[in-house]
Amino acid sequence: MLPLCHAALPFALLLALASVSTFAQDSDQATGIHKTTKLPAVNVNANDWRKYQKAKLQYQMPEVDGPKITVTRKTTVTHLENQPTVVSNNLNQALARTPGVLVSEQPTPTQFNFSYRGIGNPQESEFVLVMQDGIPMEGDWIGFPTLYAFPMTQSLSEVQLIRGGSSLLYGPEPAPVINLVSKRPAPNTPLTMSTENVVGEHGLLSSYNVIERNQGAWAFRADAGYVHSDGTRANDGSQNRQADFYLAYKPDDHQQWWLDFHAISAASGDPGRLSYTQWQQDPRTVTTPYNRDWVNRDQLVLGHTHDFGNQWSLDAKLWFTYQDLVSRAAKAALPGQLPPSNTTLQDEAFRTYGADVRLRKNWGHGNAFTIGTVMYYGSDPFRQWSSPDLMVARDDHSGTQILNQRRNSQYNSVFAENVFRLPHRIHIVPSVRLERERISVDETVHPPFLSRPLIKETDTRHLPLFGLGLGNDFGHGNETYFNVSQGWRPLRFFDVAPPFSNLLEGHAAQLSKSVSWEAGVHGAPVTGLYYDVSVFWINFRNRLETQYINAIDTVYVNTGDTRSRGLEAQLDYDFFAPTELATEGQHLETFVNASLLNARFVASAIPGQVGKTPAFSPDYLIKTGVTWRNERVKLSLTAVSSAAQYWQDSDQSYGSGLTYMPARMPAYTVVDVASDWQLNHSLRLLAGISNLGDRHYFDRVWQNGLEPAFGRTWYTGFALTY
Structure with a gap:
């Protein structure tokens, strides 16, 4: 509410000035006196932060996303609806807008291999946490953190x-x-x-x-x-x-x-x-x-x-x-x-x-x-x-x-x-x-x-x-x-x-x-x-x-x-x-x-x-x-x-x-x-x-x-x- 209040104050001030000016003109007209008073110019600038936030949400997560705080963290969001359909889980195509994620390609669909910034072998994505709707997709998240299943990208x-x-x-x-x-x-x-x-x-x-x-x-x-x-x-x-x-x-x-x-x-x-x-x-x-x-x-x-x-x-x-x-x-x-x-x-x-x-x-x-x-x-x-x-x-x-x-x-x-x-x-x-x-x-x-x-x-x-x-x-x-x-x-x-x-x-x-x-x-x-x-x-x-x-x-x-x-x-x-x-x-x-x-x-x-x-x-x-x-x-x-x-x-x-x-x-x-x-x-x-x-x-x-x-x-x- 604070930015809205700040934006409303100059607007309310202009309304007040306009009302005073109208009252003064009516009074002068009633007495037959016409005066012109030149007031100093007032420049009003409004910065609508919401349009910038909305623009950024096309590429990154909200700063507070439900119970998750992501502000100050580097995030990237790929909206799949903004690109053509990804067929047969072509992950290089699906992750083309996702910087830094290395896809180590395996033609058979029973293992999926990702790595990032040189931390660990991509074999079965063991060093990358892959989740669906906030729930881990690994075989066993702790004892066997490997990725053997991946949803069809049409469902994402x-x-x-x-x-x-x-x-x-x-x-x-x-x-x-x-x-x-x-x-x-x-x-x-x-x-x-x-x-x-x-x-x-x-x-x-x-x-x-x-x-x-x-x-x-x-x-x-x-x-x-x-x-x-x-x-x-x-x-x-x-x-x-x-x-x-x-x-x-x-x-x-x-x-x-x-x-x-x-x-x-x-x-x-x-x-x-x-x-x-x-x-x-x-x-x-x-x-x-x-x-x-x-x-x-x-x-x-x-x-x-x-x-x-x-x-x-x-x-x-x-x-x-x-x-x-x-x-x-x-x-x-x-x-x-x-x-x-x-x-x-x-x-x-x-x-x-x-x-x-x-x-x-x-x-x-x-x-x-x-x-x-x-x-x-x-x-x-x-x-x-x-x-x-x-x-x-x-x-x-x-x-x-x-x-x-x-x-x-x-x-x-x-x-x-x-x-x-x-x-x-x-x-x-x-x-x-x-x-x-x-x-x-x-x-x-x-x-x-x-x-x-x-x-x-x-x-x-x-x-x-x-x-x-x-x-x-x-x-x-x-x-x-x-x-x-x-x-x-x-x-x-x-x-x-x-x-x-x-x-x-x-x-x-x-x-x-x-x-x-x-x-x-x-x-x-x-x-x-x-x-x-x-x-x-x-x-x-x-x-x-x-x-x-x-x-x-x-x-x-x-x-x-x-x-x-x-x-x-x-x-x-x-x-x-x-x-x-x-x-x-x-x-x-x-x-x-x-x-x-x-x-x-x-x-x-x-x-x-x-x-x-x-x-x-x-x-x-x-x-x-x-x-x-x-x-x-x-x-x-x-x-x-x-x-x-x-x-x-x-x-x-x-x-x-x-x-x-x-x-x-x-x-x-x-x-x-x-x-x-x-x-x-x-x-x-x-x-x-x-x-x-x-x-x-x-x-x-x-x-x-x-x-x-x-x-x-x-x-x-x-x-x-x-």
């Missing part, structure tokens, strides 16, 4: 990226948080149905179907999706199914209850990884023709929001998730060689329960206080069988059991933070979070080649986290921000009880911790323009790694520390925004974002490691594009360009001949084009080409080889709305 409304301070806001992983926001039916939506159907190269067949309604006190949305692909190699075919259901009840304007159900099921062949030499000779080579992966994930969420009055509000969620990972894996063999004699069937199940409860109190002039707690429990049995049947079914446990571990995880936290609004548009945000982690493993069967006793291990850790943010609004829609905050990586099941090695004594390692510093400036100073430029410095301590004493004897130790520093910049401009074309719904947007990174080992127990570059730390990652959109057309051209990068921390090549693997993955640039054409109210056409230049590249390497990325692929289809 936006992608939120939160950097420093993300651990204080949501919990473990160092940084960042990628939060996927599900689509909801807009208010007053009548009963609406739509179907989207696409075909494309490599046997692509995609269908996504929705029915929704939001009128009165009740709202619902249900969708079902299916994607099939033959892949680019033999044994590379995949199927992905998804179903979602959302039901909301709003008894009054002060509260809402909702129920969310998400189901994802994926099955894919695994054609195996290749050496660099094999990839050069024939990228279609298959080394594991019998291997296959299955993923099933079901999640049920109950949520409630309540405005209690007196500036108090509640946001609470309870959830249960069941996820099952099954893989069939035999040793690699080149074409023409004898097939392996047996295969391993592996089954990892995850039953996790969680609660997230947050309260917010608005006080004073723009101040807000939040407090909350998170409680989490996981029960995650891990089993393996050896079978002579190379095509053993996923539920066939008739083979010899070679591994059985009962695993449990517990996690609790309490947290609080406050935004203080000070004079001169200064704001300060102190944050505190207290964490507790407990993991346990009880092993009853271990592989026969091990000599160690069965593992029965429990480990508990406590950790306080602190953060401080400073900011200042200046000029027209500009803001400087500074944030320093702590983060951490949880101790995993494998860190205390590795199932495939003889773990020697003295393996209890220290937690991996981070301290992140970031300072920058962002804003929307003129119509159509948004910018965000920051410098960052991240110290990551106590990196946890395996040291092999011999072929099977290992020890888990804190091998060293890394430092990541650099610059991250984003620029968006809509050429039509300052013109009358914007009032007609026309937009011509161009964007470019860049992450410049310098990451190094600064301490290490490994001789000669200090000064080396951590794996997956490209010197630059640039994303750019242009989009033309109006009520009928969305046409987008995007590009992702990455510098060469090491794929392992040693920065060394290995092997020779057919086993050769260079130390670095070559630089690459990939261009995509996508389009939506709304022919009439009901019919929309879709078409696009990925990897337009047919770039021959890879950006995914693991210990046993590389995975070729897709070449040029096309798709086309239609969508109907009723």
Whole structure:
């Protein structure tokens, strides 16, 4: 209310002066006297801050988003409705406007690999917290933080990226948080149905179907999706199914209850990884023709929001998730060689329960206080069988059991933070979070080649986290921000009880911790323009790694520390925004974002490691594009360009001949084009080409080889709305 009062005072003063002037003129006219009095000029300037805030919300999160305080934190929001439909989860295209996030591409849809600012290997996104509507998508958030399921992008409304301070806001992983926001039916939506159907190269067949309604006190949305692909190699075919259901009840304007159900099921062949030499000779080579992966994930969420009055509000969620990972894996063999004699069937199940409860109190002039707690429990049995049947079914446990571990995880936290609004548009945000982690493993069967006793291990850790943010609004829609905050990586099941090695004594390692510093400036100073430029410095301590004493004897130790520093910049401009074309719904947007990174080992127990570059730390990652959109057309051209990068921390090549693997993955640039054409109210056409230049590249390497990325692929289809 304060800015409105300030804006109203000059207006009230002018009204008073006008009334006095009118009264004086009437009096003079009554007496027949006409006088002219020249008053000093008064200049009145009004600065409507709301238009700048609204402009910035096209690119960043609100400063206070429900019970979450994001002011002084660097955030980026990608509104997927402002770009063409993303088909077959092309994540480089979906995250083109998300600076700094490195997508390590894997063609099969059963693993998703992200990394950020050189902190950790992107394998299954272990160092990045990925959430859907504020709930972790990892198999087990604490004991097994890996990403094996990802919703179809057609079911998402936006992608939120939160950097420093993300651990204080949501919990473990160092940084960042990628939060996927599900689509909801807009208010007053009548009963609406739509179907989207696409075909494309490599046997692509995609269908996504929705029915929704939001009128009165009740709202619902249900969708079902299916994607099939033959892949680019033999044994590379995949199927992905998804179903979602959302039901909301709003008894009054002060509260809402909702129920969310998400189901994802994926099955894919695994054609195996290749050496660099094999990839050069024939990228279609298959080394594991019998291997296959299955993923099933079901999640049920109950949520409630309540405005209690007196500036108090509640946001609470309870959830249960069941996820099952099954893989069939035999040793690699080149074409023409004898097939392996047996295969391993592996089954990892995850039953996790969680609660997230947050309260917010608005006080004073723009101040807000939040407090909350998170409680989490996981029960995650891990089993393996050896079978002579190379095509053993996923539920066939008739083979010899070679591994059985009962695993449990517990996690609790309490947290609080406050935004203080000070004079001169200064704001300060102190944050505190207290964490507790407990993991346990009880092993009853271990592989026969091990000599160690069965593992029965429990480990508990406590950790306080602190953060401080400073900011200042200046000029027209500009803001400087500074944030320093702590983060951490949880101790995993494998860190205390590795199932495939003889773990020697003295393996209890220290937690991996981070301290992140970031300072920058962002804003929307003129119509159509948004910018965000920051410098960052991240110290990551106590990196946890395996040291092999011999072929099977290992020890888990804190091998060293890394430092990541650099610059991250984003620029968006809509050429039509300052013109009358914007009032007609026309937009011509161009964007470019860049992450410049310098990451190094600064301490290490490994001789000669200090000064080396951590794996997956490209010197630059640039994303750019242009989009033309109006009520009928969305046409987008995007590009992702990455510098060469090491794929392992040693920065060394290995092997020779057919086993050769260079130390670095070559630089690459990939261009995509996508389009939506709304022919009439009901019919929309879709078409696009990925990897337009047919770039021959890879950006995914693991210990046993590389995975070729897709070449040029096309798709086309239609969508109907009723």
